[in-house]
Amino acid sequence: xxxxxxxxxxxxxxxxxxxxxxxxxxxxxxxxxxxxxxxxxxxxxxxxxxxxxxxxxxxxxxxxxxxxxxxxxxxxxxxxxxxxxxxxxxxxxxxxxxxxxxxxxxxxxxxxxxxxxxxxxxxxxxxxxxxxxxxxxxxxxxxxxxxxxxxxxxxxxxxxxxxxxxxxxxxxxxxxxxxxxxxxxxxxxxxxxxxxxxxxxxxxxxxxxxxxxxxxxxxxxxxxxxxxxxxxxxxxxxxxxxxxxxxxxxxxxxxxxxxxxxxxxxxxxxxxxxxxxxxxxxxxxxxxxxxxxxxxxxxxxxxxxxxxxxxxxxxxxxxxxxxxxxxxxxxxxxxxxxxxxxxxxxxxxxxxxxxxxxxxxxxxxxxxxx
Amino acid sequence: xxxxxxxxxxxxxxxxxxxxxxxxxxxxxxxxxxxxxxxxxxxxxxxxxxxxxxxxxxxxxxxxxxxxxxxxxxxxxxxxxxxxxxxxxxxxxxxxxxxxxxxxxxxxxxxxxxxxxxxxxxxxxxxxxxxxxxxxxxxxxxxxxxxxxxxxxxxxxxxxxxxxxxxxxxxxxxxxxxxxxxxxxxxxxxxxxxxxxxxxxxxxxxxxxxxxxxxxxxxxxxxxxxxxxxxxxxxxxxxxxxxxxxxxxxxxxxxxxxxxxxxxxxxxxxxxxxxxxxxxxxxxxxxxxxxxxxxxxxxxxxxxxxxxxxxxxxxxxxxxxxxxxxxxxxxxxxxxxxxxxxxxxxxxxxxxxxxxxxxxxxxxxxxxxxxxxxxxxxxxxxxxxxxxxxxxx
Numbered sequence: 001x002x003x004x005x006x007x008x009x010x011x012x013x014x015x016x017x018x019x020x021x022x023x024x025x026x027x028x029x030x031x032x033x034x035x036x037x038x039x040x041x042x043x044x045x046x047x048x049x050x051x052x053x054x055x056x057x058x059x060x061x062x063x064x065x066x067x068x069x070x071x072x073x074x075x076x077x078x079x080x081x082x083x084x085x086x087x088x089x090x091x092x093x094x095x096x097x098x099x100x101x102x103x104x105x106x107x108x109x110x111x112x113x114x115x116x117x118x119x120x121x122x123x124x125x126x127x128x129x130x131x132x133x134x135x136x137x138x139x140x141x142x143x144x145x146x147x148x149x150x151x152x153x154x155x156x157x158x159x160x161x162x163x164x165x166x167x168x169x170x171x172x173x174x175x176x177x178x179x180x181x182x183x184x185x186x187x188x189x190x191x192x193x194x195x196x197x198x199x200x201x202x203x204x205x206x207x208x209x210x211x212x213x214x215x216x217x218x219x220x221x222x223x224x225x226x227x228x229x230x231x232x233x234x235x236x237x238x239x240x241x242x243x244x245x246x247x248x249x250x251x252x253x254x255x256x257x258x259x260x261x262x263x264x265x266x267x268x269x270x271x272x273x274x275x276x277x278x279x280x281x282x283x284x285x286x287x288x289x290x291x292x293x294x295x296x297x298x299x300x301x302x303x304x305x306x307x308x309x310x311x312x313x314x315x316x317x318x319x320x321x322x323x324x325x326x327x328x329x330x331x332x333x334x335x336x337x338x339x340x341x342x343x344x345x346x347x348x349x350x351x352x353x354x355x356x357x358x359x360x361x362x363x364x365x366x367x368x369x370x
Numbered sequence: 371x372x373x374x375x376x377x378x379x380x381x382x383x384x385x386x387x388x389x390x391x392x393x394x395x396x397x398x399x400x401x402x403x404x405x406x407x408x409x410x411x412x413x414x415x416x417x418x419x420x421x422x423x424x425x426x427x428x429x430x431x432x433x434x435x436x437x438x439x440x441x442x443x444x445x446x447x448x449x450x451x452x453x454x455x456x457x458x459x460x461x462x463x464x465x466x467x468x469x470x471x472x473x474x475x476x477x478x479x480x481x482x483x484x485x486x487x488x489x490x491x492x493x494x495x496x497x498x499x500x501x502x503x504x505x506x507x508x509x510x511x512x513x514x515x516x517x518x519x520x521x522x523x524x525x526x527x528x529x530x531x532x533x534x535x536x537x538x539x540x541x542x543x544x545x546x547x548x549x550x551x552x553x554x555x556x557x558x559x560x561x562x563x564x565x566x567x568x569x570x571x572x573x574x575x576x577x578x579x580x581x582x583x584x585x586x587x588x589x590x591x592x593x594x595x596x597x598x599x600x601x602x603x604x605x606x607x608x609x610x611x612x613x614x615x616x617x618x619x620x621x622x623x624x625x626x627x628x629x630x631x632x633x634x635x636x637x638x639x640x641x642x643x644x645x646x647x648x649x650x651x652x653x654x655x656x657x658x659x660x661x662x663x664x665x666x667x668x669x670x671x672x673x674x675x676x677x678x679x680x681x682x683x684x685x686x687x688x689x690x691x692x693x694x695x696x697x698x699x700x701x702x703x704x705x706x707x708x709x710x711x712x713x714x715x716x717x718x719x720x721x722x723x724x725x726x727x728x729x730x731x732x733x734x735x736x737x738x739x740x741x742x743x744x745x746x747x748x749x750x751x752x753x754x755x756x757x758x759x760x761x762x763x
Contacts, residue, residue: 090580090584092577092580092583092584094546094577094580095579095580095583095584096546097546098550098577098580098581099546099547099549099550099581099584100550101546102487102535102550102554103551103554103557104550105547105551105554106550106551106558107554107558108553108557125540125543126547129539130543130547134536135740135741135742135743136741137522137536138522138526138528138530138740139518139520140739140740140743141518141528141529142528142530142535142536143743145743174750175741175742177742198742198743198744199742199743199744230746230748277746277748280749315755315756
């Protein structure tokens with residue numbers, strides 16, 4: 001019964017706190033189905049199911065067909081759905097992103113793959129000006145039910161031009177929805193939601209997560225499963241400090257939380273899942289509980305996702321803060337190649353632990369004198 | 371003689387009835403539909419394809435409607451010029467006067483199930499696709515009765531139910547989008563085509579060639595129409611393109627060069643292209659046309675071209691004059707009847723403007739509508755987020 005409730009609740013737009021509580025409880029209650037799935041399998045199965053359910057869904061991108069996907073995310077789909085629905089494109093991002101948006105104007109539901117989001121910069125005019133803004137400029141006549149997906153952020157040793165995180169750039173644009181899954185359940189539920197959503201969605205995956213395995217609930221394996229867009233997930237409850245993260249950094253935050261727990265600091269880890277819309281109410285509710293915040297992201301710090309979260313918390317929960325907000329982000333440099341420099345250019349678990357501790361020991365004087 | 375008077379009388383009755391209608395639909399439907407064959411003034415030039423014949427089938431009704439539709443478009447654009455100077459239209463305003471034959475000829479060859487997408491010089495294409503004068507003027511003035519409810523402006527007219535997909539401000543972007551529409555038509559097995567229109571300035575855009583390559587690889591029913599008015603903003607074609615033979619630029623994709631000031635030639639070319647594209651994939655049409663105005667209302671249009679050139683084209687090649695001569699030489703109407711049509715069209719435009727001026731600005735709540743189709747109850751903020759915020763439905 002709780003399962004039925006959860007499925008109904010999972011896709012609703014305005015989930016109240018009560019429903020959210022049920023969802024958190026339900027996820028814990030149902031997480032032990034015994035089955036594990038890699039993020040890759042999760043994405044592949046989501047694509048397969050959505051293509052099966054709706055003949056208007058098609059995939060377009062470089063190597064998605066005969067090569068089975070540069071990262072094997074679209075494996076088997078060409079054989080199953082044929083070359084009219086799984087299209088290998090030439091290396092022409094501006095062209096095929098534009099073709100995808102035009103097809104969406106007509107009413108089809110394209111899933112456009114960028115081999116990495118670094119290459120999306122060649123097509124960014126179509127993502128922003130042709131897709132994101134069209135529903136507004138046409139006052140609702142031209143909607144764009146498209147998904148742009150692919151790996152985002154740093155991989156391992158791929159250098160400066162192949163390592164940028166685009167969450168902040170796309171997240172700032174009205175008209176777009178921007179999602180960043182972490183676990184396999186996230187990947188399945190959010191990709192299915194993205195494909196079903198009538199608006200343009202930028203779906204930021206992570207190459208290093210593709211091979212990671214996560215337990216999946218029976219719920220999540222159902223073909224009707226989807227997660228709500230715009231809702232964050234409390235991955236780990238805590239009471240001393242809130243850590244917000246998305247994508248691969250969620251894993252790091254959870255590791256940091258384990259370490260902090262040994263030092264008597266109970267960290268609450270929020271998996272953002274959705275960069276735009278940002279779940280400000282979950283973030284603020286958490287900060288009002290813990291009074292301390294560390295924002296965590298892999299991308300460049302200036303004008304980053306953490307900066308927005310910081311501002312949001314200052315605006316909505318200023319009186320609740322017992323310490324200044326801490327930001328952990330990628331270094332302010334293009335990604336270097338040498339292994340030691342690369343390690344310094346992205347957040348490590350140590351960095352998160354250190355920042356959380358700073359946030360926890362900062363307050364004292366004011367509280368003492370009160 | 372008696373026959374002529376009778377026909378004129380019917381004509382005049384229809385005209386006076388039409389004077390009270392605000393729509394721009396053809397009202398000269400009592401004219402004959404018996405076929406006439408007319409030769410285009412210039413032959414077509416083909417690139418990797420045998421061009422169609424110069425003999426075009428038309429009817430008196432069609433020619434009279436060409437005249438009326440082009441006169442309406444011309445009047446609309448000139449009225450927009452005045453409104454812009456009166457500061458009732460703001461921002462950008464790119465006028466199409468001189469190029470009317472392309473819009474009108476194209477419509478005569480296709481249906482509303484075929485799609486058209488163009489750049490920002492879109493007012494007349496919008497009209498051709500079934501848009502009304504009120505929707506056009508109200509949109510230009512940013513009022514709620516505009517086709518985009520005042521939220522788009524001059525460059526963002528749309529009419530989805532008429533197969534018109536805009537109205538795009540980024541030069542060249544509309545070409546891949548148009549190929550995407552053609553992709554979707556083929557995917558849906560619709561047996562229709564898309565005309566993706568662009569200018570001589572946009573013809574050099576890389577994304578055009580990217581899209582054309584894919585259209586050719588996948589045999590998409592896409593017709594790329596280069597409206598070559600010889601100037602990309604202030605830059606003449608010979609200064610921007612190493613090869614200004616735009617109909618040849620598709621290389622492996624066939625092309626046709628068309629006299630874009632001749633509505634019948636345009637009609638013939640578009641009919642030919644539609645048949646071709648449905649069977650074989652993309653084709654390029656280069657319409658040799660001309661704009662009397664500058665690039666936009668901020669451009670006088672005479673710093674990079676001579677006034678003699680502009681008036682020369684008006685004398686020799688004006689599309690409306692061409693049809694007028696054709697109608698008169700075939701005795702389909704008298705000079706007075708045509709002048710009356712022009713007066714009637716002017717009145718229609720004036721009435722639409724008056725009505726558009728009455729239309730209010732959009733309600734402030736419209737600032738936050740249509741950001742998404744499905745807003746998910748998310749909050750959006752105004753300049754002062756503590757003061758102005760809304761929940762997106």
